[in-house]
Amino acid sequence: GQQLNQSPQSMFIQEGEDVSMNCTSSSIFNTWLWYKQEPGEGPVLLIALYKAGELTSNGRLTAQFGITRKDSFLNISASIPSDVGIYFCAGWTNIIQGAQKLVFGQGTRLTINP
């Protein structure tokens, strides 16, 4: 089936540093979503991307939908302690005619040293 390869799997950074993570696939996706999950909570939607080449920001977060529609990246600028968590990319894919499902990457665990 379709898979998303997310990297890196984990990151250990200093507070204030910028962060970059990405997802790639051998398949084309029509929509990309980025989520953040904190311990004991469900994933929270951060950014949705709908068009190839689209660059979207949400505060210190910026995400781009790759021009080939097979990849996406998420950047976090000037990281702060509350950015700690697991970040997931996800893409919508067709499963049967007229139906779609969301495929998730493996997640990037972000740890920040104050």
Add this chain to the structure above:
Amino acid sequence: DAGVIQSPRHEVTEMGQEVTLRCKPISGHNSLFWYRQTMMRGLELLIYFNNNVPIDDSGMPEDRFSAKMPNASFSTLKIQPSEPRDSAVYFCASSFVLAGALGGSYEQYFGPGTRLTVT
């Protein structure tokens, strides 16, 4: 909006017992998804309903798992009998998706999850 509501938040049960997890999707959403999350396997899609009809249940592990969506505002995931390997966090999520990629928001929202422990 109250968001996706799940109950219970925590469930501890003994092997062999029946477990029922409940979900109320966001009002107006027509698609509901049940996921399971473990450290080993990450987020796995179990079953997907569109307009209350199961569309894809290929992720349901085995016959011990069943899911229903009797109306647009309620769904259950049942495990009978439960086993220790079923221990995980189970998430419900909802979105508004139109068939044939005709539109919809495609923004999927998750509930807080039910942490299931089977001893």
